[in-house]
Amino acid sequence: MNRHYLLAVLAISGLALTVFSVVRDDQVAIPDKASGTEIRSPFANQIAGTGITEAYGGNIAIGTPVAAIIKSIPVRWGSTVSAGTPLVYLDDSDLQARLPLANARMKEAQARLAMSRHASERAERISDKRAISAEEVDNRRFSVKTDEMLVATAQAAVDEIKMEMQRRIVRAPASGQILQIRLHNGEYADNSAPLILMGDSGRRQVRVDIDENDARYVRSDAAAFAYSRNDAEHPVTLHFERIEPYLRPKSTLIGTSAERVDTRVLQVIYSFDTKDMPLYIGQMLDVFIDAGPKPHTASSRRSTAAGAVQP
Missing domain, CATH: 1.10.287 (Helix Hairpins)
Structure with missing residues (x-):
């Protein structure tokens, strides 16, 4: 009888060891965001925003003048083309x-x-x-x-x-790099979606969403830096390009629990050199803009004035 119990215990132990080994091997190491380097603002008073990297001058979405079947696409992802280069041949x-x-x-x-x-x-x-x-x-x-x-x-x-x-020959409107090819040979092309995404292959720009409550503090001469996610060791110096004065609904979400989605944002465009940081187009960046000295509020001005009046 003891022999049967011993065999049962050994069988159960072997099964448990096998299950443990399989579970341990199948586990995927998920990096903990909290373990990454915390990014701190380099400014005492700052405006923080989320930016999306774009080609300098903006990404160009190539459309088609007529709806037709795609016959061939002579370019490839990452190809550098000049203005007038054929990008797509439509069926003729x-x-x-x-x-x-x-x-x-x-x-x-x-x-x-x-x-x-x-x-x-x-x-x-x-x-x-x-x-x-x-x-x-x-x-x-x-x-x-x-x-x-x-x-x-x-x-x-x-x-x-x-x-x-x-x-029926779709050509490049300007010189640049092929960033994305969204359709393939034999597919039907129309105006519902762009065929190719292209842009300047030299400099990059970042489109920063600034909350509407902070929009009034943005200055064109303010210093600004961008950081890749969880990378505080390699700041990228940004150069102001322009402000698009129309506030639009917020569309770029970062997924935090405290994030507001029922707000509008001011989009500020900065440029940077690719040699400073080899960033991909479409990559999300954390952007900090110097807000300068903290502005005096009406309550602080009243308290200052009251303190200045002595009996």
């Missing part, structure tokens, strides 16, 4: 089918114009006015003008098709 098989017919009609109109001119020139060379009436001479002249208009119309039809074929 329908235009390719119409072009030969339009060219044939133009050649037909050119042939008729050549015949009309020849007939008109022959009529003009007849010296004996009794051989041909003046009305016939005028009719041949009018036929030349009519056929010239037909040739121009046929040429316009050909030019229209060729221009439409050029519109």
Whole structure:
């Protein structure tokens, strides 16, 4: 009997050891945010905000002038392109089918114009006015003008098709780097979403959301620094670019329990050199702006004035 109990105990112990080993191996080490380096503001009085890194001058969302199937995309992620470089070729098989017919009609109109001119020139060379009436001479002249208009119309039809074929080639509006390709060959492209995201491959800029309650304290000459999340050792010096004066609803959320979402924000744009910190576009940064000396409130001014008056 003791032997059976011993075997049962050994079996249970082995099972427990196996389960413990599996659970221990499957555990993923999750970094504790609290263990990271705490980022402290370098200013005594500061305005804090969350910023999103962008290409200098703003990210460019490339759209399509016409809705069509994507035939090919000659660029790749991270490619550097110049202005006018083809980015997307849209399907133009329908235009390719119409072009030969339009060219044939133009050649037909050119042939008729050549015949009309020849007939008109022959009529003009007849010296004996009794051989041909003046009305016939005028009719041949009018036929030349009519056929010239037909040739121009046929040429316009050909030019229209060729221009439409050029519109099926989406080109880069400026020099920059391909940041994102959102569609692929064979997919349907329309104006509901951009095809490609691109931007300046040199400098970067950060779009900082400032709470509407702090917006009045933002100054263009104030010093500002940005930090990557949980990285207090590598501050990035920011250079003021502009303030977008329209306050918009807050859309960038950081996920803290005390965060307000029913507020509007002022967006301030700063630029920085990529050599200072190799940050990716779209990366979130913690931004601190020097607010200068703390402004005196009405209550502090009253207390100061009361203290200055001595009986």
